[in-house]
Amino acid sequence: MDSEEIVRRVNALKLSSSNKDGVVIISADLTSQGLQRLDSCLVGKVLSSKAVNRDTFRTHMPRILQAKKPVNIEVVGENTFLLDFHSVIDRRHVLMDGPWTFFKDLVVFKAPQGLQKPADLVFDEMPIWVQCYNIPIVFMQSTILRNIGSxxxxxxxxxxxxDGNCIGRFARVRVMLDITKPLKQGIWVQTEEKSEAVCIVLLYERLPNFCFSCGIIGHAQRNCDSKSNEGQSDKYGNWLRAQSSAGVRSPIV
Incomplete structure (x- = not known):
């Protein structure tokens, strides 16, 4: 039974008044035990137009995530997996150190809360480091960069x-990116004195597959529903990928 059929049946049950009797009451103690399990779990969704093989995902994903201890993985939906970590450190690492990819397709991880089901989760954002180029020296400070990054x-x-100052050819800002919107290629900045506006150029570290037509992460150009750019040059391209990044990086499969 696929996920759509399950949802249809659940909705049908909700509409039936005969199912209001005999509700099972779960004690607070048992509920608390179940909630504790959430501290070891994450739900991950591979944003791909292709179906992901469960066994392939279970084999490769722990290595991609650099998990130090075993991870139990099960399918819970279309290209959606429940990961049960044996280490809270591994779980925290996965949540904090993305983005993660599976054969270059983005994998978005969410931490379920309360009585949320995998189908309730919305996989619409990811953390990512952004390199900001062409910044005037006077703007290379954390307070101003926070405004730009927002x-x-x-x-x-x-x-x-x-001291809050940044030094180098570019500044690095880590953001939670809304992946339902096109990637920003730059941001215009000027002072209150209405100085000449400066274009801050943006490059993204470990950028997963994205569409060169619409600029949205999660599908390739050939699978894009937007036809607005047909016959035109691509508005987006590999130039949005940062060529280098600081710190330790996870392997990309």
């Missing part, structure tokens, strides 16, 4: 010194 996504971190 135009890309929710700011999670900024690479800066103890």
């Amino acid at each position: 135009k890309i996504g929710q700011v999670l971190d900024i690479e800066a010194g103890d």
